[in-house]
Amino acid sequence: MDIYLTETGSGGRRFTFPSLPERIRVKNSTNYQSFDILSMGTIKIPKGMTPTTISWEGVFFGEAKKRESIVKTWVKPSECEKTLQNWQDKGTVLRLMVTGTNINIDVTISSFTCEEVGGFGNKEYKIEFIRYKYLKIYTTDELKIVKFVKKTNTRPAPAAPANKGTYTIKSGDNLWSIARKYYGGSGSNWKKIYDANKSVIESTANRYRGGRGSDCGHWIYPGTVLTIPN
Known part of the structure; x- marks a missing residue:
């Protein structure tokens, strides 16, 4: 069994965990909504699933332990951290993949702690991943509901303000992380960046993905220059 983490997108970096944990925990759970009914007591009704979480504890072995049988490919603990x-x-x-299991999903790291232990340069760590849910946003044209949308303002839109500048995409970037850089630490304005750069994002994605597009900004590529709107 091996554990790999690979950046999504073309040419993404890969990290192989140099040693394996004793156990891997996968948690799936259901959200419930409770109702109090006089004749029946409390009833809980399923209301969607919470995102899958995957977690484990492990050790990054120091150089003095790099020839231990448990170490597959030694990497400096500081580099791993x-x-x-x-x-x-x-x-x-x-993309988290654990060979020999059915774990092969897109994730983000929700929790990671690492500390030095013992006299061999080892670092013990705990890590948790949460399954990444791709956000698909549709326009009223795509949903064919334009005629049902009430027009509340017929005045012309004000002139667009000056932009914040430009940003060149680097390996490992996504629109959420780029938005965090420019909008006070929040990634929720990622759609604003996508809308301002839809043409270049889609044309680049079509070139790399054989005409399949970016999936609303999910697939972006290093070297692409984005305009960052206010």
């Missing part, structure tokens, strides 16, 4: 911490900070979407 740096890579995972960087992905967590950026909110990078990753």
Whole structure:
């Protein structure tokens, strides 16, 4: 069995965990809505699933332990910590694959802690992933409901304000993490960036993905220059 993390998108970086944990926990749960009914007591009705979480604890072995049989391919513990911490900070979407199991899904790192232990340079860590749900937003034209939308303002739109500048996409970026850089630490304005750059994002994605588009900004590629709107 091996555990891989790979950045989504063309040419994404891959990280292989140098040693395996004793156990991997996968949690799926259902949200329930409760109702109190006089004649029946409390009734709980399913109301959707919570995102899948995957977690484990492990050890990044120091150089003195790199020849232990449990170590598959030794990597400096500090490099392991740096890579995972960087992905967590950026909110990078990753493909998590555990060979020999059915775990092969897109995730983000929701929790990661790492500390030095013992006298061999080992680092013990705990990590948790949450399944990444792709957000698909449809226009009224796509949903064919334009005629039902009430027009409340017929005045011309005000002139667009000056932009914040431009940003060149780097490996590991996604629209959520780019939005966090420019909008006060929040990634919720990712759609604003997508709308302002839809033409270049879609044309680049079509070139790399054989005409299949970006899936509303999910597939973006290093070197693409984006305009960042206010």
